[in-house]
Amino acid sequence: MERLTAPDCVERASEEASGLTTVQVDEELRLDVENVAFGLYSPLAGPLNQDDYLTVLAKGRLTSDLPWTIPILLDLSEEEASGFSVGDRVALAQGGESFAVLDVQEKYGWDRKTHCECVYKTLDPAHPGVAKTQEMRPVLVGGCVEVFSPSPGKYPRYRLKPRETRFLFREKGWRTVAGFQTRNAPHIGHEYVQKTALAFVDGLFINPLIGKKKSGDFTDEVILETYEAAFKHYFLRNSATMVTLEMEMRYAGPKEAIHHAIVRKNYGCSHFIVGRDHAGVGSYYGPFEAQEIFEDYPDLGITPIFFRNFFHCKRCGGPQNDKICPHGPEDHVNYSGTKMRSILLEGKRPDETMMRPEVVDVILRHKEPFNP
């Protein structure tokens, strides 16, 4: 369900907002608020109230029992929060521009340690999610939002809303659609997974995550341009499409895998591809924890497609997996993102069995293809 102001009411909403107490939010929270408004975070209507927040932490569900695993929170300082009361309507602004209103339902305190343990399963400050949590402010505000001035996004050409993607799938005649989440430039292993999934569904929905990511991840520009190159040369328009998802990456492993699946369900996908260590970072999560967690959500409403181990086999030729390749590890080459990254950083080209040459061309055109 969308929470966007009707076009003929936008001017009035903007005028109303100018007379309200204004709460400043950062770019990441603006994206979360817009994603709520677009329906990507359905069934959420805004930042979580306390009961929902605590239930999400404890059970990975809302108080309604609907699956939800990543808390969407509006955090403020004591001073900021004292500027309005429960029951008030406030304007939300980012970069000095008001874009939404929030009907305040609750203000409450929270415990960072419990939050990190439940969401990230670690208290290690080296985990990007833990580091971010430590910087969050002490008061959480819950309520319902309505967005009257959504941003065009970083790549407006690729930023579609769920009502648009569902329409697109219908126009293409796709009854089943596999969503693929990525925060990387594509290598042959990704392509193998995507096309294997495509054998079982009508359409493939490549959905790169555009937004704040950790140091060492590919830049958004590289992710998008490499996928454009891959699409041009290696995919069929009739069976694959690409839309960007503007959202912060949390690196919460299993919990985030469920969150990613819910978002793709809201786009209209019937299936969601989950690989090894989905949404993971370092070694905080077991390699298949992000697949095992789906057993706790038989009511998720989207079917996961799991991929375990796949590699290039020198003897079979091309990508294989451990269910179909009879050869030993001496013939296997892993699709190692870390290894490809170091090759690229040296200005060299990964082997064509690892990455398509057109994709490599794009990466090497960028002076800094990775986040600093």
Place this chain on the structure above:
Amino acid sequence: MSEDKVAVMIPRELYDKVREKIAGTSFTSVEEYLALLLENEFPEEAEYSEEEEALIRERLKKLGYIE
């Protein structure tokens, strides 16, 4: 039974398997679980007004998603 529901019969053995599966979960009945599975298999289609459909179609054409 309300007029908007229909009784469906399934083999007892299957019913018992489902009941065992949902034990300890938030599902309160086998019917609730089976209804959810079937709802996922037959999702509700989004409805669009003529005006919205025209706007979305135009936008998707402009962006190159459809011809």
